[in-house]
Amino acid sequence: MDKWLIKRTSTDAGGGSPNNASQIKRIKHVVLDSSVASDSTMTTTVTSNISHETNATTSSTSSVITIDESRETSSSTTITISHNSDDCSSTATSTLHIDTESDASTSTKQATTISETTGKRQRIFKESYIQFGFKCTVLNFEQRPQCVVCSEVLANESMKPTKLKRHLETKHPQLKNKDESYFKRLATKLKSQQVDFQKYTIVNQKALQASFEVSFLIAKTKKHHNIGETLILPAAMKMVSIMQGEKYANLLKTIPLSSDTVHRRINLLAADIKIQLIDRVKGSPYYAIQLDESTDVANVVQLLIFIRYRYENDICEDLLFCQGLEGRTTGEAIFNAVNTFFELHDIKWEYYVSVCTDGAAALTGFKTGFKAKVTEIAPHVGFVYCMIHRKALAAKHFQPDVNKVLEQVVTIINFIKARALNSRLFKIMS
Structure with missing residues (x-):
């Protein structure tokens, strides 16, 4: 990008007042960005509106600016401005003589592009940079120069001949007199190493x-x-x-x-499955849980929570979590374990519709049981019981004669199933 320093001389035409031409807004700096070669000629016409004030009235002025740039040997440019006033009282012509200040170290301008991700201007790699020992590599969707000797990757802003040459002379002074073919061989070797590393990674x-x-x-x-x-x-x-x-x-x-x-x-x-399950539960408009405790071989009570929820227009059922309980398995202890898990993973009680439990007093108690604790924070939640426990609860309200018969049946079945020999003998008898 060149900076153009402007010198202006103006002459009146058409018998107008000389003050009209002098009221043209002075341009201090004009910055032109062009990718034309040094031996080309460029002519640009720019139409602009310049407002100026006279002693009597304020009028609008139309100016046509013609730029004739000849850069064959020197950077000299002439800009002619045709100045017409709305009141037709004068026509002024201004001639601007422009001298350019360009970088003498580079004969052509650096090609650039606009990054789609950052919106910043990025430099484009040139194959001629191999003479300084650099090849092109892409990092974060951005072209960057990579040294073929030490494999160091420089920033995109360093993609200038002067900076690349400085790296070569500073860090590899013994190679500064090597020809281009030497660096090409190093680039080919570096590329093969990168391909082998990619295969190993795959x-x-x-x-x-x-x-x-x-x-x-x-x-x-x-x-x-x-x-x-x-x-x-x-x-x-x-x-x-x-x-x-x-x-x-x-x-x-x-x-x-x-x-x-x-x-x-x-x-x-397991951690990934847990995250997916919790995300599904949070996305469901409603859900229900079933819980029970069981003692393992180490005499530790394990609390198991199953959850039923809707996912993609289907009803799914999964094990939500399993947690060991220390001490007594009271209704308050069970509720604290469940509520702590829900609060930790931001699962709301307001979306629960029902809870299924067995007939244990710790779960069904109306004062200190799990049911009482849940009802305090979510009174809309309904409670149901497992089918086998429903029969046990219903048997308590049978007539004495019916209840006696049921107890005899349970005793006989337990006697048969308690020992494998009894089970085999009764199977032969049947």
Whole structure:
């Protein structure tokens, strides 16, 4: 971009007042941005409106500016301004002699483009920059010069011959006298190294994906985590070796399937599934939960919460969370565990329509049970009970004779199913 310093001389024409021409607004600096070569001639016509004031009235002036630029040897330009006033009282002609100040170090102008992402002007790489030891690379959708010697990537603003040459002379002074073919060979070698690295990266990504897929299958089948390295990987390598050869079988060795790795993969998968499930629940207009507690082999009470919700015009049911309870499993303890999870993940009680529980007193109590705590914050929530517990609750209100018969039936069934021998003998008898 050149800066044009303007000198103006004006002459009157048409017998008008000389003050009209002198009232033309002085232009201090004109900045022209052009990509024409140094030996070209450019003629530009610009029409503008210039307002000026006379002693009597204020009138509008129309000016036609013609720029004749000849840049063959020197940067000298003449601008002729034809000045016509609305009152037709005068016609003034002004001649501007322009001297340019251009960068003597560059014979052609730097090509630029506008970035679509940042909106800033970006420089475009030229193949001639290889003479300074630089090739083009793309980083964040932006062309940048990369040194073929040290692989350093400079900023887009550094894509100037002077800055590239300074890098070569400062950091690689022993190579400043090398010819262009030398740097081209280095550029080809650097490109081949980058291609090999990209291939290695792609292989690692595929191995990582395979590790997650196998870990997911191990979790679904509830197998030990070490089965990946003790059975699955050796079996897969044996099959591929027979079908495709040892070359492809050795590629499977890059798949990480150790016990600790599978454990980490399963935890990551579980966390991702949990996030997806919570997002689905939040997007549902209503949902219901079912909860129950069960004691595991370590005598720890596990609280299980299942949730039913709507997703993509379908009713889905999933395990929301499982949490161990310490101490007594009172209704307040169960409510605190559920409510803490809901508050942590921003799940609202106002969208719940019902809660399904068993007939335990800790869950159905009207004063201190789970039902009482839920009713305090969400009185609209309905409570239902499991089918098997409905029968147990209904049996309490039977007549004594009917209840006695039901108790005898339960005792007989428990006697038969309590021992495997009894079950086999009664099966033969039937």
